[in-house]
Amino acid sequence: MIAADTLPATPVxxxxxxxxxxxxSMHQLCLPMGLEDADIDRLDQIIGKRRRLERDExxxxxxxxxxNLYAVRFGHFKxxxxxxxxxxxxxxxxxxxxxxxxxxxxxxxxHCDAVALEDSEVCEIPFAHLQDLFGQVPAxxxxxxxxMSQEITREQNVMLLLGNMRAEQRFAVFLINLSAxxxxxxxxxxxxxxRMSREDIGNYLGLTIESISRLxxxxxxxxxxxxxxxxxxxxxxxxxxxxxxxxxQCSPMA
Amino acid sequence: MIAADTLPATPVxxxxxxxxxxxxSMHQLCLPMGLEDADIDRLDQIIGKRRRLERDExxxxxxxxxxNLYAVRFGHFKxxxxxxxxxxxxxxxxxxxxxxxxxxxxxxxxHCDAVALEDSEVCEIPFAHLQDLFGQVPAxxxxxxxxMSQEITREQNVMLLLGNMRAEQRFAVFLINLSAxxxxxxxxxxxxxxRMSREDIGNYLGLTIESISRLxxxxxxxxxxxxxxxxxxxxxxxxxxxxxxxxxQCSPMA
DNA sequence: CGCTGTTTTGAAGAGATTCAAGATACGTGG
DNA sequence: CCACGTATCTTGAATCTCTTCAAAACAGCG
Numbered sequence: 001m002i003a004a005d006t007l008p009a010t011p012v013x014x015x016x017x018x019x020x021x022x023x024x025s026m027h028q029l030c031l032p033m034g035l036e037d038a039d040i041d042r043l044d045q046i047i048g049k050r051r052r053l054e055r056d057e058x059x060x061x062x063x064x065x066x067x068n069l070y071a072v073r074f075g076h077f078k079x080x081x082x083x084x085x086x087x088x089x090x091x092x093x094x095x096x097x098x099x100x101x102x103x104x105x106x107x108x109x110x111h112c113d114a115v116a117l118e119d120s121e122v123c124e125i126p127f128a129h130l131q132d133l134f135g136q137v138p139a140x141x142x143x144x145x146x147x148m149s150q151e152i153t154r155e156q157n158v159m160l161l162l163g164n165m166r167a168e169q170r171f172a173v174f175l176i177n178l179s180a181x182x183x184x185x186x187x188x189x190x191x192x193x194x195r196m197s198r199e200d201i202g203n204y205l206g207l208t209i210e211s212i213s214r215l216x217x218x219x220x221x222x223x224x225x226x227x228x229x230x231x232x233x234x235x236x237x238x239x240x241x242x243x244x245x246x247x248x249q250c251s252p253m254a
Numbered sequence: 255m256i257a258a259d260t261l262p263a264t265p266v267x268x269x270x271x272x273x274x275x276x277x278x279s280m281h282q283l284c285l286p287m288g289l290e291d292a293d294i295d296r297l298d299q300i301i302g303k304r305r306r307l308e309r310d311e312x313x314x315x316x317x318x319x320x321x322n323l324y325a326v327r328f329g330h331f332k333x334x335x336x337x338x339x340x341x342x343x344x345x346x347x348x349x350x351x352x353x354x355x356x357x358x359x360x361x362x363x364x365h366c367d368a369v370a371l372e373d374s375e376v377c378e379i380p381f382a383h384l385q386d387l388f389g390q391v392p393a394x395x396x397x398x399x400x401x402m403s404q405e406i407t408r409e410q411n412v413m414l415l416l417g418n419m420r421a422e423q424r425f426a427v428f429l430i431n432l433s434a435x436x437x438x439x440x441x442x443x444x445x446x447x448x449r450m451s452r453e454d455i456g457n458y459l460g461l462t463i464e465s466i467s468r469l470x471x472x473x474x475x476x477x478x479x480x481x482x483x484x485x486x487x488x489x490x491x492x493x494x495x496x497x498x499x500x501x502x503q504c505s506p507m508a
Numbered sequence: 509c510g511c512t513g514t515t516t517t518g519a520a521g522a523g524a525t526t527c528a529a530g531a532t533a534c535g536t537g538g
Numbered sequence: 539c540c541a542c543g544t545a546t547c548t549t550g551a552a553t554c555t556c557t558t559c560a561a562a563a564c565a566g567c568g
Contacts, residue, residue: 146359211557
């Protein structure tokens with residue numbers, strides 16, 4: 001943000017600091033997914049600078065003018081809305097390879113806040129240039145539509161969770177979802193760090209921090225998980241999946 | 255669906271039954287918004303047949319292959335997901351000028367069910383042809399992105415509602431939201447028909463049908479609304495807006 | 509080491525659900 | 539046009555899940 005700003009801003013100029021999409025470990029999940037090498041190069045041409053953020057640093061704030069989408073290179077983010085009363089509702093947690101900022105397209109202003117949960121890095125994708133590229137690289141456009149659509153279905157799944165599920169099922173869904181996303185990135189599906197606080201989890205799931213703490217204790221006692229601070233081990237992923245699907249449930253405190 | 259199927263299927267062939275987008279009363283809200291006449295014509299060329307649905311008839315079902323987006327010409331729809339236990343969660347109510355089916359792009363299959371709430375009509379928009387047009391009409395592409403983004407923000411607002419609000423506030427938000435959408439269509443913002451059952455409302459808001467009924471009775475008693483079956487009159491829109499914003503609240507049964 | 513922020517746990521309380529019954533509308537067929 | 543059966547909606551009482559309030563345990567950090 002400081003030094004990088006002094007570099008030539010022309011987005012068509014590749015600079016030494018920039019790592020190409022082709023070389024990025026996330027290119028199979030991120031925007032370049034499925035593109036041919038030549039097209040990945042064209043995408044590389046328009047990608048702006050990378051940006052590092054430390055924990056709790058905002059990537060963008062609600063109401064700011066929309067210029068860029070952001071692809072998470074590493075680290076984690078949360079996005080949240082703030083209502084009139086000043087309370088927040090977390091609408092998602094994003095990890096490497098995921099795209100941030102699509103909700104800003106409709107009004108040309110960001111519709112939520114995005115904050116880094118840990119030291120993280122994003123690629124800035126100037127949307128105006130991306131739009132130019134859409135006309136030249138149809139495969140990119142198609143994939144972009146898939147990504148936006150995927151965000152819509154993701155949010156529909158959260159609506160199902162918030163509207164329809166009990167606390168225990170919500171939490172199981174949450175764990176299984178993280179598990180699957182880490183697996184897709186080549187990490188362990190049964191052992192990972194929670195990057196967000198209990199409070200963030202509770203907020204996201206429409207529950208209080210105390211409820212999350214109790215659920216965690218209960219799952220621990222039932223031998224479903226092992227928890228040490230933010231390190232989680234899923235001991236019985238199958239049962240957790242069943243709970244997430246609503247097939248099974250654990251008694252309200254045995 | 256019966257007779258229309260026997261018509262030439264070539265989407266470039268205009269037929270007498272088809273009403274042009276330019277002549278459609280919804281073109282200021284729908285996909286053609288902001289397009290020049292020439293571009294509206296090109297859009298018209300690819301719009302498939304119109305399709306009538308009667309009450310409770312499904313427009314599409316979860317899992318069906320994705321071919322078309324649908325623009326509501328008149329009538330109302332609901333979309334819902336079904337979980338493993340067979341319970342539904344309504345994710346939205348759609349009215350004239352709104353677009354259905356965008357959640358299907360990501361997986362090439364519909365991700366939810368869409369059902370007509372009353373006798374309705376939609377325009378079929380073959381997505382493959384729409385994609386072809388994107389390369390030729392940049393303004394159309396930009397507007398399409400805005401519409402998808404708007405759907406994302408709409409769903410984020412519902413997440414806020416489900417995750418953060420008490421029953422009374424949820425219901426106020428629901429009424430004010432309908433009010434605004436009818437106003438945008440030139441209808442009364444204070445007097446309208448609920449096209450959906452109490453059960454649908456409750457399901458959408460993450461509440462039971464009994465809770466909706468009680469809320470309606472309470473709002474009636476407080477003089478906020480007047481209700482006769484599905485006809486609603488907002489007597490104090492300002493106070494309802496305040497409740498929706500969380501600025502004001504009515505006591506839990508005076 | 510002591511401060512601060514986060515997490516855990518317990519007990520009391522509130523809001524919404526569930527269960528149950530009755531009221532009201534609606535469609536069908538006589 | 540009315541009678542009947544069914545759907546939908548309303549209302550009440552009991553119950554339950556989750557929240558709120560409170561305090562203690564724990565971890566992180568200067």
